[in-house]
Amino acid sequence: MANINIEINGNVVKAKIGEMLISVTDREGISVPRFCYHKKLSVVASCRMCLVDVEGIPKPQPACSTPINEGMKIYTNNQKSKASQKAVMEFLLINHPLDCPICDQGGECELQDVAMSYGSDISHFAEGKRTVADSDISALIYTDMTRCIHCTRCVRFGSEIGGIMEMGGTGRGEDLKIETFLRESITSELSGNMIDICPVGALTSKPFRYELRAWQMSAIANVARHDLVGSNIFTQTYKTKVKRIVAKDNDSINETWISDRDRFSYEGLAHENRLLKPQIKINGKWEEVQWDEALEFSIRGLVNSTFNMSDGSKLGAFASNTATLEEFYLLQKILREIGSENVDYRLNVRDLDNVIDLESNIKLTGLDGIDYALVVGSNLRLEQPMINHRLRKAVLAGASIDVINAMAFDFNYRLNSENIVSPNQILLLLAEILKSVLESSYAEIPKYLSKVKVGDIAKCMADDLLDADNSVIILGEHIINNLQAASIAKLISKIAVQTNSTTLNISATSNSIAAAMVNFIPGQGGLNANAMLEADLRSYILLDVYPQYDFHNSAQAIKTLSKENTFVISMNSFKDKDVTQYSDVMLPIASFYETSGSHVNIEGVIQSFVAASNGPGESKPAWKVLKVLADLLKLPGFGYINSAQITNDISNHRYKQKVDNKEINITIKRGVSVIWQKSPYAIDVLTRHASALHATKIGLMHRASMNKATAINENIKAGDKYLGVPVVITESVSNNCIFVNTNQLTGSKL
Amino acid sequence: MIFSKKAKKEIDIWIDKYPEGRQSSAVMEALKIVQAENENSLSTEVIAAVADYLDMSNIEVAEVATFYENYNHKLVGKHTIRICHNISCMLNGADDLVVYLEEKLGVKTGQVTKDGLINVKKVECLGACVGSPMFQIGHKYYENLTKKKIDKILVELK
Ligand code: SF4
Ligand code: FES
Ligand code: FES
Numbered sequence: 001m002a003n004i005n006i007e008i009n010g011n012v013v014k015a016k017i018g019e020m021l022i023s024v025t026d027r028e029g030i031s032v033p034r035f036c037y038h039k040k041l042s043v044v045a046s047c048r049m050c051l052v053d054v055e056g057i058p059k060p061q062p063a064c065s066t067p068i069n070e071g072m073k074i075y076t077n078n079q080k081s082k083a084s085q086k087a088v089m090e091f092l093l094i095n096h097p098l099d100c101p102i103c104d105q106g107g108e109c110e111l112q113d114v115a116m117s118y119g120s121d122i123s124h125f126a127e128g129k130r131t132v133a134d135s136d137i138s139a140l141i142y143t144d145m146t147r148c149i150h151c152t153r154c155v156r157f158g159s160e161i162g163g164i165m166e167m168g169g170t171g172r173g174e175d176l177k178i179e180t181f182l183r184e185s186i187t188s189e190l191s192g193n194m195i196d197i198c199p200v201g202a203l204t205s206k207p208f209r210y211e212l213r214a215w216q217m218s219a220i221a222n223v224a225r226h227d228l229v230g231s232n233i234f235t236q237t238y239k240t241k242v243k244r245i246v247a248k249d250n251d252s253i254n255e256t257w258i259s260d261r262d263r264f265s266y267e268g269l270a271h272e273n274r275l276l277k278p279q280i281k282i283n284g285k286w287e288e289v290q291w292d293e294a295l296e297f298s299i300r301g302l303v304n305s306t307f308n309m310s311d312g313s314k315l316g317a318f319a320s321n322t323a324t325l326e327e328f329y330l331l332q333k334i335l336r337e338i339g340s341e342n343v344d345y346r347l348n349v350r351d352l353d354n355v356i357d358l359e360s361n362i363k364l365t366g367l368d369g370i371d372y373a374l375v376v377g378s379n380l381r382l383e384q385p386m387i388n389h390r391l392r393k394a395v396l397a398g399a400s401i402d403v404i405n406a407m408a409f410d411f412n413y414r415l416n417s418e419n420i421v422s423p424n425q426i427l428l429l430l431a432e433i434l435k436s437v438l439e440s441s442y443a444e445i446p447k448y449l450s451k452v453k454v455g456d457i458a459k460c461m462a463d464d465l466l467d468a469d470n471s472v473i474i475l476g477e478h479i480i481n482n483l484q485a486a487s488i489a490k491l492i493s494k495i496a497v498q499t500n501s502t503t504l505n506i507s508a509t510s511n512s513i514a515a516a517m518v519n520f521i522p523g524q525g526g527l528n529a530n531a532m533l534e535a536d537l538r539s540y541i542l543l544d545v546y547p548q549y550d551f552h553n554s555a556q557a558i559k560t561l562s563k564e565n566t567f568v569i570s571m572n573s574f575k576d577k578d579v580t581q582y583s584d585v586m587l588p589i590a591s592f593y594e595t596s597g598s599h600v601n602i603e604g605v606i607q608s609f610v611a612a613s614n615g616p617g618e619s620k621p622a623w624k625v626l627k628v629l630a631d632l633l634k635l636p637g638f639g640y641i642n643s644a645q646i647t648n649d650i651s652n653h654r655y656k657q658k659v660d661n662k663e664i665n666i667t668i669k670r671g672v673s674v675i676w677q678k679s680p681y682a683i684d685v686l687t688r689h690a691s692a693l694h695a696t697k698i699g700l701m702h703r704a705s706m707n708k709a710t711a712i713n714e715n716i717k718a719g720d721k722y723l724g725v726p727v728v729i730t731e732s733v734s735n736n737c738i739f740v741n742t743n744q745l746t747g748s749k750l
Numbered sequence: 751m752i753f754s755k756k757a758k759k760e761i762d763i764w765i766d767k768y769p770e771g772r773q774s775s776a777v778m779e780a781l782k783i784v785q786a787e788n789e790n791s792l793s794t795e796v797i798a799a800v801a802d803y804l805d806m807s808n809i810e811v812a813e814v815a816t817f818y819e820n821y822n823h824k825l826v827g828k829h830t831i832r833i834c835h836n837i838s839c840m841l842n843g844a845d846d847l848v849v850y851l852e853e854k855l856g857v858k859t860g861q862v863t864k865d866g867l868i869n870v871k872k873v874e875c876l877g878a879c880v881g882s883p884m885f886q887i888g889h890k891y892y893e894n895l896t897k898k899k900i901d902k903i904l905v906e907l908k
Contacts, residue, residue, distance in 0.1 A: 159807075168809030170816040173874070181808035182794055 006072040015068045022050060022063040025076060032076055033085060033114040035092070035199045036151040037064035040256050041160055047151050049092070049114065051084040052076045060084040082118070089119035092149055095130050096200070103147065105201030108214035111149065130174060135183040139695035140192055140264055142209050148178050148202035154194040161257065162188035163392055163412025178202070187697045188412075189385045189680070192263040193256075196247055207267050207692045208244045217243055220612040223599045224262035225322055225511050225592060226687065229364065229386040230601040231258045235266070235593045235612035242266045242593050242613050252365050253601070259385035260696070261680055261687060266593065268689030269616075275575040275588040276617025286580065291618065295625075298585045299632045301567040302338075305539035309633070312339030313525075316532040319345045319543035320550060322684045323622070324597025325514035325606065326646040330626040330638070331543055332520050337635040341526025342537065345515040346508070347550045347557075350481045352528040356489040360602050362472050362502035368393045370502075372468035373401045374461060376426065376492065377507075378476020379409040382680040382698065384506050387474075387602075388412070402461050404429060406478060406675055407705060407739045408732040416464070419457060422734040423673035427484040430491040431666050432458030433465070437498045440466055448664050465499040474504045478677065481552070483669045490664050504602065510684060514600040518650055533560045539567035543622060544589065546685055548578045549678075558582060571622055573615075574685050589622040590615035592686050596643040597623065608647055672710060672736045679743035694743065703728045704740045714738070752799040753784045761803065774806045777814050781821055791822040819873040827862040827869040829907050832886040835872045838879035847883055848872060850897050854904065868907060 002017050008030055015024045020043065025032045035047040045065035054061045055073035060081060063074075075081055093115065100106040132145040152169060155178065159165035166186050169176050180186065186194075194203050217236040224231045224245075231254035236244045245266050247258040278294035279286050289297075306312050317335050319328055323345070332343045349355060362370075367390035380388040392413045395401060400416035406423050421429055436454045438445055440462065454462075465471055473492050479485050489505070496503045515521075522528050527535055533556055540561060547557035561568050561582035570583040573591035580586070589595075594615040598608040611621065623643050630638035640646050679701060681693040693699045704722035711717065711729050713736075720727045725742050733739050753761075760783050764776035780800050785792050792815050801811040815821045819832065831851065835844045848859065851870050855863050862869040878884045881893025892903055 159810075165807040165810050168807075168813045170809075170812050172817045179809075181798075181812055 004068070004070045006068055006070075006074065008074045009076055017068060017070070019068045020064055021052070021061075021066045021068055021074065024068060025063060030076055031117075032063045033089075033118050034064060035110065035114070035149060036153065038153050038156075038197055041153060041156045041197075044152060044156070047092070047149070048088045049085065049118075051081060051088060053078055053080040085118040086120050089115055090123055090125070093119065093123060094125045095146075096149060097129060097146055103144070103201040104142070104204040104209055105147075105198075106213065109201060110199035132177055135179060136185075137180050137183060138186040138191060138206070139692050139699075140206050140260060141186065141195055142204050142206040144202055144204070145178065146202075147200045149200055150176055150178060151199055152178070153197045153199065154178065154203060157194055157197060158188065161193070161389065162190050164188060166191075167194070185697055189260055189381055189698055190257055190389065191696075192260045193247065193258065196256075205244060207264060212238050212243055219246075220610065221248055222593055222612055223607045223609045224258065224265075225324075225599050226261045226265060226683065227259070227384050227386065227509055228506055228513065228602040229254060229384065230599040230605070230607045231262050231386060232607075233258055233262060237613045240613045242269055252363075253605075253607075254386050255389075257386070257389065260693065260698075261385070264693050265681075265687045265690045267692055268686040269591055269593070271574070271689040273574045273576065273689060274591075274616050274619070275572050275586055276619065277588060278618065279586045281584050286586075291620070294585055294587060295628060295632055298569050298587070298629065301539060301569065301584060302633065305537075305567050306338055306340075309338060313342070314538040315340045315540070316342035316527060316535075316537045317344075317541040317543065318347060318529060318532070318545045319343070319515065319520060320347075320545050320684065321345050321508065321510040321512040321515060322592070322686070323511060323515070323543055324595065324643075325511065325518065325600055325650060326597045326623045326643045327543060327626065328511075328515045328520045329518040329646060329650050330623055330630070331541065332518060333637070334626060334630050334633070334635060335541075336523075337630070337637070338633070341523040342532050343520050343526070344522060344529035344532065345512060345520050347529050347545065348480070348552045349529070350552045351483075351485075352530050354483070354486045356475065356479060356485050356505065356507045358475055358489040358493055358503055358505040358507075360504045360506075360604075362504055363603050364390060364601075366470075366502070367391060367472065367504075368397070370394050370468075370470045370472050371399045372464050372471040373399065373474060374465065374471070374501075375401060375403045375405070375474045376430070376476060376488070377405060377478035377482070378474060379405070379478075379677070380474075380476065380506075381410065381412060383477055383509065385680075387504070387506065400464065402464065406673070406734045406737045417457075417460070420732070420734045422736040423478075423482055423675065424484075424669045424671070424736060425734075426479070426482065427488050427491065427666060428452070428668060429455075429458055430488060430495065433462045434491055434495050434498070436462035437466060437495055441498065443498070448666050452666060462495075462499075465495065465501055468499075468501070471499065471501040472504055473501050475507055477507050477509065478675045480507045481675070483673070484665070486662060487664045487666070494664075506602065511599050513602060513604065514598065514606075517600055517604075533557055536560060536563065536566070538565065539569070541569045541571070542583075543571050544573055544685060545570075546572075546574070546576060546579065547582075548576070549682075549685075549688065571625060573619065574689065587625055588615070588617060588619035589625060590619050594619070595621035595623065597621075598643075598647050606647065606651070608644065672714060672738060674738045674740060676740045676742070679741065682743055699743055701741045702726065702743045704738055705730050705733045706738045707731050707733045707735060709735055710738065752788070752796050753803075754787060757783050757787055758803070765804075773804050774810070777804055777806065777811060778818070780804060781811070781815055785821060790826050791824060793823075819871065822871075824860065825862055826871075827867050829868050829887050831868060831870045832873045832876070833870060834874070834876050834878070834882070834884055834886075836875035838875070839882040839884060842882045844883040847885075847895055847897070847900065850900065854900070868904075 034050045043065050045062045050063040051060040052063050053075040134143045154167045217238045219234040219236050222235045232248040232250040235242050277288045280297045395413040403418045431452045432454045435449045435452050436459045548554050551557040568583045569585045571587045571589045593612045596610045598606050681699040682688050704725040705728045718729045761780045764779040765773045768775040798808050801808045859870045883895050884893040
């Protein structure tokens with residue numbers, strides 16, 4: 001698009017032909033009031049607030065829908081524009097209640113601001129205002145529909161971003177109402193964004209209702225750690241407590257949006273289950289003590305179990321995948337200094353000799369531009385909402401997407417094909433795709449593929465991959481405990497190489513990329529998470545781990561940790577029954593947003609953040625606790641003063657990942673596979689304590705789905721419970737698969 | 751499905767008129783067709799069924815169904831008197847005529863007379879301002895209305 005000059009308020013500015021006037025004024029910092037316009041939504045030009053005077057056109061023009069042209073002269077604040085803006089403002093306020101003092105939006109309301117700057121102090125309208133009944137449409141969003149000014153941002157958000165039009169305007173004229181069909185609940189995993197974009201107090205945050213005014217809080221830029229994106233957020237705090245979270249713009253990460261999980265998980269921070277004081281167990285009784293005493297106690301235990309620090313092999317450490325980069329680094333450094341290679345964060349993997357090894361090599365912004373994607377084993381919307389959002393954008397721009405899953409899920413875009421394949425057959429289907437790709441490019445067929453027969457479905461996907469210019473293969477979290485996980489990952493990387501595709505490995509979430517980055521996995525001679533539990537070590541350090549929820553084999557984990565002679569140091573932000581049962585020391589640590597640190601996202605981008613608030617009680621940031629522990633153990637190289645120094649250390653020191661050279665093995669396994677998927681709102685200790693999220697439709701999902709054939713084979717009936725989860729018989733699940741979605745706040749009992 | 755095979759066929763004719771993937775453009779005709787076979791009104795179930803058939807969200811269809819005056823959401827009489835109360839008609843006394851109609855028929859707007867014959871609905875401008883005040887029954891416009899004229903029209907309604 002050609003660059004041209006236009007004149008705004010007498011000043012010459014550069015613009016592009018066809019661009020909307022409002023994007024030029026926004027870029028130039030010239031203020032034009034608006035309500036319906038939003039930079040990420042389509043233009044409807046319905047509110048008329050943005051009227052400005054364009055020379056040569058008799059009537060004022062809406063800036064949001066007036067394309068720029070050479071030589072245009074625009075006046076945003078002359079008599080004519082001002083008069084129109086004032087008039088529109090008066091119309092908008094005809095039905096809007098003037099009750100700002102009792103409105104939750106007061107102080108951060110676009111209507112209030114615009115009325116102050118552009119409106120008039122008197123109204124010609126003396127008649128009664130209309131009122132609209134509220135509806136209870138979500139556990140997260142409070143509605144005050146009388147305040148709605150029908151800008152339709154929330155409606156467009158639903159159809160354009162959320163992917164399902166949930167809000168709509170029914171009736172017309174004076175009877176126009178923004179509502180959901182039959183007042184049904186909102187289901188979108190991104191619904192909270194409607195609160196951000198609603199320019200008035202019609203949609204506000206339910207958990208935050210009547211808590212505070214915006215100006216009473218300080219907003220601190222931060223990074224959310226519940227997924228692989230690391231959405232940028234503002235943590236808004238009052239008296240050192242996080243009170244609300246809103247989105248922060250970052251076009252290369254989360255654009256303008258954040259998931260509900262990132263927005264509302266903070267509620268857990270104030271939960272009564274927080275661990276507030278250091279405690280030690282003496283003769284089976286818990287005692288609250290001072291920090292130095294608790295640390296002394298821990299050191300004695302560690303020295304004891306390592307034979308005076310001479311043999312570290314009897315010491316192991318587990319960390320939750322929500323820990324910060326710096327915490328992972330310090331904990332492994334301590335262990336390795338003591339001479340132990342026993343560190344692991346992969347707690348929910350059944351077989352650690354059969355793990356997914358697949359790099360991610362596409363940028364988040366690159367995802368918008370793909371023309372083909374193959375998704376294997378993922379319910380993307382719930383697992384990685386922001387990645388799913390980018391794929392949705394790609395689909396709207398014409399990309400086609402094929403899915404290979406064990407069950408049909410609700411995608412919020414059209415799929416090219418949805419292949420429901422039993423977990424044990426996924427490997428075979430991928431093998432067929434690889435073979436087809438190799439055949440098409442006249443490449444040599446390796447021996448392990450010789451018996452594979454390429455079916456039509458595989459051929460189609462193979463051809464799509466070959467035809468695409470920009471394709472990506474996405475490997476999701478349902479494969480993590482697949483009996484052939486390692487081979488599946490290898491096949492995918494081979495297919496990717498052959499077809500010039502990128503890959504995206506989203507099989508482990510939260511901050512797991514950070515853990516891998518600092519090598520928080522056992523090295524030479526070390527024990528992995530499962531082996532550590534089997535080996536009955538003398539002592540364990542647990543960093544924000546809650547075995548009942550986090551370990552694949554939670555029962556065994558609790559049993560091992562509870563043994564008489566096992567010394568367990570729990571560095572936890574929350575306490576629960578199990579933690580108090582097996583621990584010998586509990587050190588209270590800061591939770592999300594209470595510590596400085598870094599998140600590493602799927603691109604490998606290290607995003608550092610500062611602490612937005614203090615941890616409650618006597619809790620301390622884990623990196624500080626680890627540093628002091630190291631000092632007390634007299635380990636060298638822990639002279640850090642702040643977490644940024646640790647981050648620096650890490651950036652200078654990248655680990656090479658081990659390459660796993662095992663052969664691909666294409667044998668078909670038999671039997672029923674169970675895929676156990678935690679609710680997206682119960683994936684970590686903070687979300688498990690965020691009550692509003694649990695009351696949403698997504699949060700309430702709790703069912704074990706299987707098809708009729710599987711149910712008959714397994715002798716299960718509808719209405720039964722499978723491992724404590726209600727059984728649903730549905731043909732949307734593949735054969736030989738039980739797909740468990742659980743919001744039960746307990747771990748897998750397999 | 752709440753609508754018949756015949757209705758489906760008719761809707762399909764309309765869907766075919768639009769490019770592929772634009773089946774939602776047929777929503778107005780579809781609503782008209784299913785309304786005709788559902789006692790001349792659209793229940794929420796019917797709206798949801800149309801949404802399903804056209805691959806639209808329920809609320810999207812509800813928006814259309816509640817925007818236009820030619821869709822009904824409550825039981826209607828054999829004849830619907832659609833009386834305009836928009837600006838021109840209002841200035842020429844439409845409001846009085848509404849009251850007159852209500853008194854004469856013994857029902858409020860939105861209700862159906864006991865014999866199931868007539869209901870009155872207030873609608874927006876029907877594009878006949880030149881003959882205001884006016885109303886529409888079926889396809890016929892009755893313009894320059896007076897109370898006397900109304901009396902005569904009502905007698906003829908069977
Ligand atoms: S609820 Fe808010 S965002 Fe939605 S139309 Fe009303 S004012 Fe706009
Ligand atoms: S912002 Fe331009 S018309 Fe609403
Ligand atoms: S105002 Fe009644 S027909 Fe136009």
